[in-house]
Amino acid sequence: MNTEKIITIYDIAERLKLAPSTISRGLQDNPAVNPKTRKKIFDTANEMGYRFNTFARNLRNQKTNTIGVIVPRLNSLFISAILAGIEKELNSANYNMLISQSLELEENEIKYAKTMLHNRVDGLIVNLAANTSSLDHFAEYIRHRIPLLFVDRVIENDDFNTVVINNTKAGYEVTSHLIAQGCTKIAHLTGSLMRNVYQDRKAGYQSALAEHGIPYDESLVFETDLTEESSIRAAREIIKMKTRPDALFVANDLSAVICMKVFKDAGLTIPGDIAIAGFNNDVISRISEPMLTTVNYPGEEMGKIAARHLVTQIKGEADAALANTVILKSQLVVRASTLKNKTDDQ
Template sequence: MKKELTIYDIANALNMSASTVSRALNENKAININTRNKVMQYALENGYQSNTFAANLRQKETHTIGIIVPKIDSKFVSTCLAGAEKVASEKGYNLLISQSLDELRREESIAKTFFRKRVDGLMVSLTANTTDTKHFAPFIAKGIPLVFFDRTPELTDSACFIIDNYQAAYKASNHLLDQGCKCLIHLTLNSNNKVYWQRKKGFVQALHDANKTNCGETLFLKNLDLDAGKQAAVLIAKKSPRPDGVFAANDQTAVGCILAFQQMGIRVPDDIAVVGFNNDLVCEIVSPGLTSVNYPAFDLGAMAANQLIEHILGNSNLNVTNQTVLKSDIIIRGSSLKIKKQP
């Protein structure tokens, strides 16, 4: 492999000092224009690449934001990252993205790696079972700004960016009840994270307010994906009385239910209405279309990144507002419409 050209190589070739070459490459006006052009021309012709990372380290800045997410293959997560990347790029920052694969030990390891890489700030969406966030303490101790988004800790002094999961689940459950469902079931993850227990809490409260506490239950799943939804559908079909309304904690699980119900000859929504969460693209691909809570993922990622970078730049203070709550709504499609609109 060809040796990388350094400023010392350029200095030797042009019979200049390394400091003169460095200032010329940085377009320092104290250096004669002819000298600057000579240095620039030689650097261009010989493939010189500036080591911005090393320069930034000397200035105690890397212009890099670390992001830890559970899984990148989630449409919700990838949309969050798109929002964060847009903002970061506009403000001259790069993103270092790593996935925990929903494993706490991996999340801890990534945090250590990002700390050693000296990121200027950190954005985190926790694993489903992270209850202790002490592995982020070094960032706080060093004064490196930290924000959480979507899956956030129960107790933290760091800024958090979320939606009201309780209220969103309450509305989704009420929609099923308004459609005439008599017996509901909530499919959720067996997790300590407040995202899921707040959705469960909203589901339970909707049943309570409708005086249907005896007509609802929660089924805890090991995963929230297509296969988990299909397996849950088989269990639901065997129940007596059989639920006629399903509220799933994400869209993949809801779609898995719909596909399995259809294979078993159970009509959606006539026999069982289904509602999901996140409003992923799959909602419009499945038939009937999946009713889902619309989670503004792009805005969430963009807002979290913007507030973080503005804090780094000294233009705002993350500590002023501990929690930012974005609005969500329900996108109603065919999977839940038991009551047909009159023409």
């Protein structure tokens, strides 16, 4: 089998009748080589099929131009939006992205944090797994002053940079809207309450109930992993209740639409028998029937801002030792799935 010859700087030097050292400096865009010669070197290198060894060059510069990203799962529209934002920002800054998914397990997150460190990433962006109980596995990043940033799911810690939304406010707004529609028995389907996003949405839900004089009922809160199976089980439990809720606030859109289908298959009307609201403003919320009331959660913007902050730290334009929290705006999007009061034009 014929193998293609690997072109070296010596081949380019021979073609151009220049010293190999000149070729090396030219390929590094060194100003010691005049612009015309540099252009000739680059053109010849491309013509001959020279493979630029950016990896070796980056190692010499103590940089890999690679950012590590650890997310809970890849089969999530919201996570996809975050990753799209990160990729756009990193691409414009000439950085690559190395992605791992923890599959919602802390043990995987620990493993990938170590792998990313060994792969010499210049910085790390993390969305925590459902059961992560400690940030100890990120201590080496702090010790080596490798920029580290958490998005969406975070643990309260003054040592780390975070990009989040005000989930408590968002949960409060959703629940207050349902109450304004005349709902008095509102169930809440949430994810793992170990995570701040679900804790805070529940806190907002409870705050709205309290403000409107509606007693909090623990039996109306369903803590699940928000998978299809668990969402179906929760919806079926709600249907079987002796006194059924007149509204359901779900912590994400996909689970909300799954519940909606279970209710409709059981002969219930939406929102007549039960109003449903979700969270994230995923595409599915706009194509469900009826369309789903939700919270617009700017995933792509979150990814862009996270990447931008990380790059400024890597470049030394911001102090990596100074932690700060960026809180993005979210917005309640009212659609037909909760409009029991047809005259309400919110």
